[in-house]
Amino acid sequence: MTEQRGGAPQHSATDETIAALAVRLRAADTGGWTADATRALIVRLGWGWSESPTVFTGRSTGDARLRPVGKYEERYVGGEAYVELAVPVRRAAPDAASQAEAFRVAKDELTATLGEASIMGVHGRLAPFLGAVQSWGSPYLRWRGERDTLELRAGPTGPELVLRPTDPAENWFVRQGNGEEHAISGFFGFRPDASNGGLTFPGGWKARSWETVTRALADFLTTLPAETSALRTPMWMPIYGRIEGKGAPILFDVDCGDRLMLACFAGEDVDASALGWGTSADHPKTGRPWPDTRHPRLRIDAGGPGEPSGQELAETIVATARAMGVVSPEDLLIGAEAGEVGAYRVTFYGLGLSMA
Structure with a gap:
């Protein structure tokens, strides 16, 4: 397959269902998320690579985004050049009810195909690596894997699927357990399931006023x-x-x-x-x-x-x-x-x- 550097993607994903996309992402070989491996991943997915964080997918819901390792990510990685690939999967009006409904529909479709998520929660004010959260809410679901994890999260225009290496985001979360007030926000829930083997939990903090x-x-x-x-x-x-x-x-x-x-x-x-x-x-x-x-x-x-x-x-x-x-x-x-x-x-x- 000839590598692309932009323009129309080789794989027309405009009408691909959320569940079908999720299956493809979970099966993808990410190769450790090095620069070369990530470029190869994008090509194998049939999408258009560019030197910017934008990945040209051809989806009607918008192009995907790569998050490169920068100053907020570097202390949590172990050789990765990128810490996530985020793909918008539904668009919804900006009000809370519409966004919640769009997320719920995506959740139902994914659960029917992938089974119950390993982890569910809400980021609150702080998403991994100081990522932005949405004002209406910040729910997420994760289908955790040993090397890579697939996440459904609230995005800027609606829910998005996120493929990421498992360790960096979990390392970030654990290190927030430093005891300072508001060090961790939101809530975190896990299923007692084999997929959560080796999961580490941060310490909490106590309100003092x-x-x-x-x-x-x-x-x-x-x-x-x-x-x-x-x-x-x-x-x-x-x-x-x-x-x-x-x-x-x-x-x-x-x-x-x-x-x-x-x-x-x-x-x-x-x-x-x-x-x-x-x-x-x-x-x-x-x-x-x-x-x-x-x-x-x-x-x-x-x-x-x-x-x-x-x-x-x-x-x-x-x-x-x-x-x-x-x-x-x-x-x-x-x-x-x-x-x-x-x-x-x-x-x-x-x-x-x-x-x-």
Whole structure:
């Protein structure tokens, strides 16, 4: 096959399905991602090579991009010249609901062909090598391999498939576990599966101020319904609090599928309405997770993708916890139940809170 340096690709991929493309990428010989091997990879895929990061694919969803090793990547690689090949696979309107739907459709197609992803998660503010994340949400799914990993992630115009060497991005993630506040954002879930053999996990960090907790919760809640919708992975998170003389009772419930719902178990001694809480009458859709209108008494329906005001919700949660007698951020605890999300074991790194 004659090597191309641009223009029309040799392989017309305009109408290639996402699943077919994924199968081709997983089967590709990346040769260690050296400069010569990556050039040969692009040619074997039938695409047009250029000296820029752009790879001419002929796909209607846009050309692919290579990410070369630079100053943000070099300390995490072991001879690779590139750390990813990203291929846009669907276009969607920029609103959160449209982007989440496009991601979900791509996820369903890939899962039907490849099986359940090895890893699922949300980047939060920080993607590997300080990569950009999308304002509506930053979900990802990974089909992990020993040498190379295929990822579905939220891209600038819609979901994209990313083929990358496995080690560099995982090395980057592990090294973020330095204990500094906000060192890791988002959450990370893995299946106890052979594909995750040798997977290494970073250490977490602990919030040391209520301001830190507020920012972390705001980031988490703002995009959560878009991300759970995109991943087709509903979540339930009880939050407990250590209170002097009362042990560690449950304070809040967070329920999120296609909508974000919050509930509070504060007593009558707390002026909950002044803090932003309503009732089932104010938020009738909360009857889905909590059909008993009297328990829990206090509720908020924060809305679907793109609708939650994460900052307001975070301020409400923190103010209510303190009004209920929680003295320190170290006394606010995520229920261990939240760590089991379907087939995945999830760590909520970005919240900086301990598990109950």
